[in-house]
Amino acid sequence: MDATQISSELTRVLYTNDQIQARLADIAAEIDEEYRDKDLLLVGVLNGAVMVMADLSRHLTVHLQMDWMAISSYGSGTQSSGVVRILKDLTTDIEGRHVLVVEDIIDTGLTLAYLIQNLHSRKPASLKIMTMFRKPEALSSPVEVSHVGFDLPNEFVVGYGLDYAGRYRNLVDVATLAPHVYS
């Protein structure tokens, strides 16, 4: 699905898939360098990070493993509920492992703050964060992010894994959702 197919529901495309892939290639080169001699575990945050995990991991050349956590705080709306819940936990014991969390977006930062505290308690050898997108509010979060794809304006966005009420995840670009869709 691309943005032109559903243009009446979108306000504007912020980043095309080509731009996303080019940025991911740059970030992957940095991660390759950082983890060249390490045993890397990518932890993807379901559901949104499916696309970035699939694309980032295929740009990487270091040996790596993948695991997934499902976390939810948005339900079917456009505002964080403020309550972060683990819906699916990791299957890997991360004690002593070099963990890189792969996120689609950091918005309020609540999901990440919760996740980092939770993962730290499992004693990984290192714990870093990569996110494809970041909103302005996240800049005041105390959680340090190692790799950011793009900073976004403070608008609700969909595509490239990001949903509104479960829809639009399969849009290849990232676009702002027209207010009439959710108001």
Ligand SMILES: O=P(O)(O)OC[C@H]1O[C@H](OP(=O)(O)OP(=O)(O)O)[C@H](O)[C@@H]1O
């Ligand atoms: O910084 P925050 O304000 O906490 O928002 C970021 C989180 O919100 C989205 O997840 P969501 O809860 O919508 O679940 P989903 O990945 O299944 O869509 C997104 O995938 C991030 O994990």
Ligand code: HPA
């Ligand atoms: O702007 C957004 N779009 C989709 N999902 C999200 N989760 C946090 N912020 C967003």
